[in-house]
Amino acid sequence: MAAGKVSDMPIAGSVLRGMRNPFRSLSRALAVVLLLSLVIGFLALMVQATLASRQKITAMEGRVRTLIELREAGAFGTGGFGGDKPIGEEHFSVDTLENVLRIPSARHLARVDEYVYKPDIDPSRRNAYAMVIGLHPGAALRAIGEVDYENARIVAGRSLIPEDAKARVAVVGRLYAQQRLGIEETSGAAIAGRQLVLGGRPFQVIGVYATENDFGDNHVFVPIGTFRDIYHPGRKLSKIFVTVDSVANVETVVADLRQRLPEADVVTTPEAVSTARTTLGSLSVASAYAAVLLFAIGAVLIVFVMILSTRERIREIGTLKAIGASNAEVAVQFLAEAAALSGLGGLGAALLAAPLARILSRVLELPVAFDAQAMAFILTGSIAFAALGSLYPVIRGVRLSPIEAMRRIG
Amino acid sequence: MSSQIVTDARSALIELRDVAKIYRKGREEVRALDGIGLAVAEKGMVAIVGPSGSGKSSLLHIIGAMDRPTRGEVIVAGEPLNARPEAGLTSFRRKTVGFVFQSFNLIPNLSALENVMLPMEFDGVAGDERRRRANRLLDRVGLAARLGHRPRELSGGEQQRVAIARALANNPPLILADEPTGNLDSRTGQMIYELLKEIAGERTVLVVTHAEGLAQMADRILHLKDGKLVADDPSQGLKKQPVDRPGTTGSA
Ligand SMILES: Nc1ncnc2c1ncn2[C@@H]1O[C@H](COP(=O)(O)OP(=O)(O)OP(=O)(O)O)[C@@H](O)[C@H]1O
Ligand SMILES: [Mg+2]
Numbered sequence: 001m002a003a004g005k006v007s008d009m010p011i012a013g014s015v016l017r018g019m020r021n022p023f024r025s026l027s028r029a030l031a032v033v034l035l036l037s038l039v040i041g042f043l044a045l046m047v048q049a050t051l052a053s054r055q056k057i058t059a060m061e062g063r064v065r066t067l068i069e070l071r072e073a074g075a076f077g078t079g080g081f082g083g084d085k086p087i088g089e090e091h092f093s094v095d096t097l098e099n100v101l102r103i104p105s106a107r108h109l110a111r112v113d114e115y116v117y118k119p120d121i122d123p124s125r126r127n128a129y130a131m132v133i134g135l136h137p138g139a140a141l142r143a144i145g146e147v148d149y150e151n152a153r154i155v156a157g158r159s160l161i162p163e164d165a166k167a168r169v170a171v172v173g174r175l176y177a178q179q180r181l182g183i184e185e186t187s188g189a190a191i192a193g194r195q196l197v198l199g200g201r202p203f204q205v206i207g208v209y210a211t212e213n214d215f216g217d218n219h220v221f222v223p224i225g226t227f228r229d230i231y232h233p234g235r236k237l238s239k240i241f242v243t244v245d246s247v248a249n250v251e252t253v254v255a256d257l258r259q260r261l262p263e264a265d266v267v268t269t270p271e272a273v274s275t276a277r278t279t280l281g282s283l284s285v286a287s288a289y290a291a292v293l294l295f296a297i298g299a300v301l302i303v304f305v306m307i308l309s310t311r312e313r314i315r316e317i318g319t320l321k322a323i324g325a326s327n328a329e330v331a332v333q334f335l336a337e338a339a340a341l342s343g344l345g346g347l348g349a350a351l352l353a354a355p356l357a358r359i360l361s362r363v364l365e366l367p368v369a370f371d372a373q374a375m376a377f378i379l380t381g382s383i384a385f386a387a388l389g390s391l392y393p394v395i396r397g398v399r400l401s402p403i404e405a406m407r408r409i410g
Numbered sequence: 411m412s413s414q415i416v417t418d419a420r421s422a423l424i425e426l427r428d429v430a431k432i433y434r435k436g437r438e439e440v441r442a443l444d445g446i447g448l449a450v451a452e453k454g455m456v457a458i459v460g461p462s463g464s465g466k467s468s469l470l471h472i473i474g475a476m477d478r479p480t481r482g483e484v485i486v487a488g489e490p491l492n493a494r495p496e497a498g499l500t501s502f503r504r505k506t507v508g509f510v511f512q513s514f515n516l517i518p519n520l521s522a523l524e525n526v527m528l529p530m531e532f533d534g535v536a537g538d539e540r541r542r543r544a545n546r547l548l549d550r551v552g553l554a555a556r557l558g559h560r561p562r563e564l565s566g567g568e569q570q571r572v573a574i575a576r577a578l579a580n581n582p583p584l585i586l587a588d589e590p591t592g593n594l595d596s597r598t599g600q601m602i603y604e605l606l607k608e609i610a611g612e613r614t615v616l617v618v619t620h621a622e623g624l625a626q627m628a629d630r631i632l633h634l635k636d637g638k639l640v641a642d643d644p645s646q647g648l649k650k651q652p653v654d655r656p657g658t659t660g661s662a
Contacts, residue, residue, distance in 0.1 A: 013531045017520075024519050319515040322476055323576065324504025324532040326497065402503075403477045406515075 014329045018336025021309075022344070029341065032305050036345025036385070039298040041352035044377040045360055045368060046291035052366040053284035060280075065247045066110070068254060069267040070100070070240040091263045093235040100240060103256040111243040113139040116224060118231050120198065127179035132198055132220045133238075134227025137164045141171065141209055142241065143216030152216065156186045157207030164206075166225050170196060171207040173217035181205065198222070199230035240264075283366070298381065302389025306338055310397040317397050318405030327398045334397070338390035339383070346382030350375065422449035423583060423614050424473055429482030431468045431637075442468040443479070444637035450630075452583065455610035457625040458618045460634035466618040467588050469634065473616065474507045474586045475499040487583055504533050508577025510587035510606075514569040516561040522548060522572045523557040529579040547575040551605060567598035574605060585609060587617040591624065603627050 022029040072092035097114050100106075113136060120130045131144055137160035141152035152173070159171055177183040183190045186208045194205040203222065211217055227233070242257070244250045250268065257266045310317070320330050357370035397405070431443040442465045450456055458466045471477040472484060475491050484491040487506055494502065503509075508529075516525050526544035535543070548557055551571040561569050570590060577585050587606060591599030603624045606615050610629070619625050633641035 020519060315515065316517060319511070319517070320528075321500070322474075322503060322509045322515075323529045324500065324580070326500045326532070329532060401477055403471050406511075 011329070011332055014325075014332040015336040018333040018338075019340040021333070021337040022341050028305075029344075032301070032341055033344040033348055035301055036298065036342060036382075037348025037352050039294050039301065040342075040345050040349035040378055040381045040385070041356065043291055043294040043298060043381050044349060044353050044374050045356055046287045046294060047377050048357065048368045048370075048374050049287040049360065049366060050284050050291060051373075052368050053280045053287065056366060057280050057284070062247060065268075066244040066250060067268075068242040068244065068250070068257065070096070070242060070257065070261065070264040071238070071267065073263055073265050093237055095235065096261060096264055097237060097240055099260055100242060100257065103253070103260050105249065105252045105256045108245050108249040108253050109242060110245040111241075113241045113243075114224070114237050115139075115142070115239045115241070116227060116233050116236065117144065117238040118227075118233070120220060122180070125180055127175065127218065130176055130180065130218050130220065132222060132227065132231075134222055134224035134231075134233075135160075137162050137223050140241075141221050143173070143211050143219055152209035152211050152221075154207050155210045156188050157191050157205070159207055159209070160221060160223055164223050166229075167223065168201060168203045168226055169206045169222070170198070170203040171209055171221045172196070172205055173219050174208055174210045175214050175217035176220060177205075177208050183208070186210075196220070201230055295381070295384075298385050299388045302338060302342060302385045303392065304389075305341065306334070306390040307393040309337070310334060310393040314397055314400070314405050317400070318402045318407075321402035321405065330398045331394050334394040335386070335390050338386040338394075342382040342386035342389075345385070346378050349378045349381070353378065423452040423487055424448070424450040424616075425483075425485040426473070427483040427485075429469075429472060429479045429484060431465070431472060431477070432480040441637045443472070446482070446637075446639055448632070448639060448642075450614060450616065452614055453610065453612065454629040455607055455615045455617065455627065457628035457631045458616065458634060459620070459622075459625050459631060460640075464634040465637040466634055468637075470586050470588050470616060470618055473584075474509055475502045476509070504529060505580055506582050506584060508579070508582045508585045510570070510573050510577050510585065510590045512589040512592040514561070514566070514573045514593070516569055516572055516576075518561050521558045521560055522553060522564065522575075525561070525572055526575045526579055529576060533580050535580075543579065544575070547578055548572070550578075551575045565598075566594050567601060570594065570598075570602055571605065574602070574609070578609065583613050585613060585615045587615065589618050589620065591619070591621060596621070599624060 022032075070092075094114075097112070100112055101109070116134045118132050120132045122128055122130075133144070135141075141159065143152055154171070155174065157171070160169065172181065174186060177186060177191070181194055181196060183194070191205050191208060195202045196205060197203070198220065203220075209217075209221075242253065244253045254266055254268060257264070317330055320333075321327075353374060354370045357368050357374065360366070360368045426446050426448040429443055429446040429448075430441065433440040433442055444465075446469065458469065460466055468477070472479050473486065475484075475486075475494075478492075486502070489502070489506075491499065491502065516522075517528065520528070523541070523544050526547055527540040530540040530543060545554075545557065548554060551574055553568060553571055553575070556564060556568060561572070564572065570593075574585075574590075577587075585606070590606070591602050594602065599621060603617075604627075606617060607627050609615055617628065625631050629644065631641075631643050632639060633643075
């Protein structure tokens with residue numbers, strides 16, 4: 001027999017026997033594996049959620065702190081809705097943009113995006129007053145007034161891409177889609193072939209986005225080139241967003257901008273982050289607690305099962321020792337059994353966590369990934385449970401003399 | 411030394427000198443074995459009889475290195491067991507003795523063949539050789555047709571025959587059987603004894619029994635009472651020793 005070679009090793013025999021043992025009581029093994037799958041699966045997810053929310057806080061802090069908003073001097077907070085100054089007044093214009101690029105600290109500018117707005121008024125609609133925003137495809141879909149962290153999130157279709165530069169395509173807000181286009185259930189199928197009219201021209205709806213509030217969900221984003229073709233805003237711009245390459249350089253850039261651009265208000269947003277930070281922070285703490293709790297549950301579960309199975313088989317331990325098994329061989333057999341159970345639990349956990357990660361990502365709006373890292377957690381979790389759970393009962397059982405072991409009833 | 415009857419110890423496989431096993435529980439003290447001196451020759455069947463609680467199992471366990479005596483010396487196959495550390499007792503149990511239990515004690519999820527292969531695995535016998543020897547042993551106890559069966563698929567007598575094959579696996583010079591027919595009907599018990607008797611032709615078999623008729627098949631009968639060896643006869647002696655058996659007939 002070819003397989004004879006591996007099983008020639010005494011330890012290999014014990015390992016194999018141990019791995020067969022969970023199947024003695026199929027129903028119990030099934031129950032334990034199911035429970036373990038749940039515990040380990042959720043554990044991995046919670047750990048991932050903790051990490052994801054921490055990462056997101058860090059990323060967000062960096063992103064927001066390095067973001068500077070430029071708007072026309074004296075315009076009101078949310079960006080001069082509708083306009084203290086009608087389009088055509090060109091104090092805040094393409095020239096401003098060029099000046100931004102020429103500030104002394106220009107090398108610290110990671111990204112500069114210009115936006116131009118125009119209200120889209122239709123008194124015949126319930127939602128009479130929406131906003132059309134032109135921007136370079138690829139720039140963040142920043143709803144008006146949202147300087148901050150939550151960029152619009154695509155919920156159906158797609159966002160604008162560079163190929164759309166001159167195309168008559170639009171990404172609309174959820175509220176706009178509902179109230180102006182009559183799309184109740186947002187989905188890819190619902191927007192397929194839908195059009196809207198801007199400045200008398202038809203636009204293809206390619207995507208729907210959502211923010212946290214209705215106001216932000218009431219815009220139409222179109223490529224800035226198309227916007228200019230239709231509305232002819234001339235050199236006028238509504239806003240410029242400047243992203244600085246690192247937090248350390250923000251002050252220098254702000255100082256330069258303030259000095260060089262008298263026509264603009266320079267707004268930084270360090271405080272915008274604080275609300276989001278609190279929310280994410282408590283999420284991260286909650287998932288960390290959940291992870292600890294789940295870990296404890298998993299460990300107790302395996303300890304309990306292994307105590308049960310060593311107790312049940314204490315006579316068998318006695319028999320094995322009586323017919324010549326060493327303590328090590330008996331211990332290895334039981335450890336292998338625990339490892340087999342936990343391993344199956346880990347497998348179940350992987351099957352469970354993969355789809356749950358997707359759901360959780362949606363619900364928490366966090367990138368709770370199911371990736372190599374999650375798999376590593378599941379693996380470590382299973383091994384930890386096997387080791388933790390079996391060590392005490394196995395050592396206790398194995399140390400009995402064969403006669404003591406055989407005398408114990410059940 | 412009170413009630414010890416020691417036979418010639420020169421060619422002995424087993425030798426016990428003043429062996430005692432005392433269990434203490436709080437202030438109470440149970441003398442399970444009390445000053446046992448004994449020598450058992452190589453080959454042959456020895457029955458151990460005596461009332462319940464007289465120390466029969468305790469004696470067997472100490473000879474089989476399943477337990478250590480409280481005092482006294484135990485020498486088996488020329489080796490003093492007292493001197494051996496725990497690991498030494500493991501290898502002793504592996505090579506020198508084969509145990510047969512009243513309740514068979516087979517591993518339930520292993521087949522008959524696998525059960526018999528197990529002690530050889532612990533002894534490091536190669537896989538092919540294990541299989542060949544286990545096959546032969548099961549054939550010898552008349553179970554060639556039941557190799558793949560699990561214990562629960564076998565009758566009590568068949569399970570005990572598997573257990574005997576398992577005890578023989580590493581070809582030990584000594585087989586210890588504690589009431590091997592206690593869970594079997596008398597006809598099946600008789601068959602098991604015949605098998606043990608046959609085995610005793612080539613090695614020493616020590617068997618604890620309550621069944622008088624079966625004890626008669628032994629070459630020698632040891633009588634225990636209250637932890638002491640009270641009589642030691644060649645097999646017909648059961649009749650002439652009125653130890654504690656009201657039903658015994660006649661005298662020599
Ligand atoms: N672990 C123990 N702790 C305390 N006392 C024990 C222990 N094991 C055995 N004894 C006592 O030692 C004495 C001898 O027990 P042993 O099992 O050797 O008797 P036995 O002759 O085999 O009896 P039976 O025929 O009922 O099997 C008994 O009085 C028993 O109660
Ligand atoms: Mg007994």
